[in-house]
Amino acid sequence: MNSEQSIAAKQITSDFRTVGGPHGSSRHTLEKKLNRWGWGFVSMSIVLISVFVFFPMIAALIMSFQTGKGVNMHFGGLTNYIRLFHDQTVAKALGNTFIYLIFQVPIMLILALIISVILNDKNLKGRTFFRVAIFLPCITSLVSYSLIMKNIFSNDGIFNQLLSHIGLSPILWTTDSFWAKVLIILSITWRWTGYNMIFYLSGLQGIEPSIYEAAEIDGANSFQKMIHMTVPLLKPIILFTTITSTIGTLQLFDEVQNITKGGPANGTVTISQYIYNLCFKYTPNFGYASAVAFIVVVLIVFLSLIQMKIGGKENQ
């Protein structure tokens, strides 16, 4: 993308240079005028993003070195960052987040990939129905679907009653730490598989069917075609969905807050939720909460770099 951008940039700047025609001075004034217009068009966005993202970001960094309750804050050096290493809840939240990352993201993306490969088959009957049905969860708000899931999987909810109906013992979805995590993973997968499917489908439409036909003549089965052709061809899109899902998981809040409240005993708590609790549930400690938030910042930057590196290397 970057090289594409720079190529386009060269092209357009050269376009502008020729606009003024052979007369050097008029070309110069036009360029100057257009340059002023350019800054005029983008200035509002620069101001707004600075005020609502970059300035708060710097404020959070400064705050993370301050201690104190509520509004009375003073410089505290590395106190907050040292405290991070002894904080059981931080360890728990990080552990939970990594469990979600390791299990939920791959399960969802593989499922989305399989579904989109099946849907891409023009001979499949009812394609539109399947596509709409699987995409449908994306129209719900995170709070709404969390509450629906909470109801379906409550201790005396429909799922457990179904289990006991077929002779199995009910599962304590929200009161058992292991099953509560399973419930969160199931819920997120339900909500986002269709979303990722749309990206894969649009990628698959760009692949020539003749490539697959050639492979079939060579005797490749569905699994081989998937591993050796579809996955490499969709590489940039798979990478994109992996990055967005990872960043989303690192910021998980709505689902956990509404399904389990982080419980039982912090069994499902996430970093965002701990930050929220530090600020608005317990006695506000904005300094320490900012330090916790910087864990997420560092993780997002770090994981994005790794993923870009992996993607870049294997592309060559």
Added chain:
Amino acid sequence: MKKKKSLSILKYFFMIIVSFISIFPFLWMIISATNDAREITAVKLTFGTHLVENLRNLFHSDLNFGASLGYSTFIAVITTVLALLISSVAGYGFEIFRSKARDRVFNILLLSMMVPFCALMIPLYRMFGAVGKTGLTGIGLNTLISVIAPYVCTAFLIFFFRQNTKSFPKDILEAARIDGLNETRIFFHMYMPVMKSSYAAGAIITFMSSWNNYLWPLVALQDPQKRTVPLILSAMGSSYTPDYGMIMAGIVIATLPTGFLFFMMQKQFVAGMIGSVK
């Protein structure tokens, strides 16, 4: 031949199961909205007669669901209008008036997409708190402006409009300039009408994320009298004895606008989601 047939049956079986799992929670939501709490606990899978009662409970509860519908609509509509205007002007500016310096600024703006919201919410909360204390009560915490302002310009939308502007025919710009049109007129009278479908797609994603937003309104609107729809639903769901008939009716209402947008404008809906990747 036989192997192929059994494989295709397996495919249909798989797709039907996945579709069923995707749709079932919707069916459950709609059916439960017509049943009372006791029938829901008893897993009644048929439509009941309690829809009107559930709606009445919903609108007459002291959580003021009716007012929250108004707040949410106002916030989502104003956010969408402002975000589309500001971000499309910026996306247009970065693409049409390309320069090395502006490309560098654009890349810096893109970095803001990597900033997690959990790191921003504390300083934003304190910022709006401080502004409110100076006497400008209209833009402090607990105001609708505090919910709207951080979302009126996002790097994502600027990027989206910049990508879409690449398909805008640039030779008509020269013609317009020669005709003496100034740059703002070109933008409003030529660019905007041509890019209608991009605006539709951008409007859908912005409206939807604003309508469904939870964390920032939860932080900014601490006053229980000023809550958006997701906040009310969440509060109802976390009570000790949640009335699921009423909650499901509320969820149905909360899902109607996004569901309507999806079924009416499926093409733009999908374009809005993937438009920025291509």
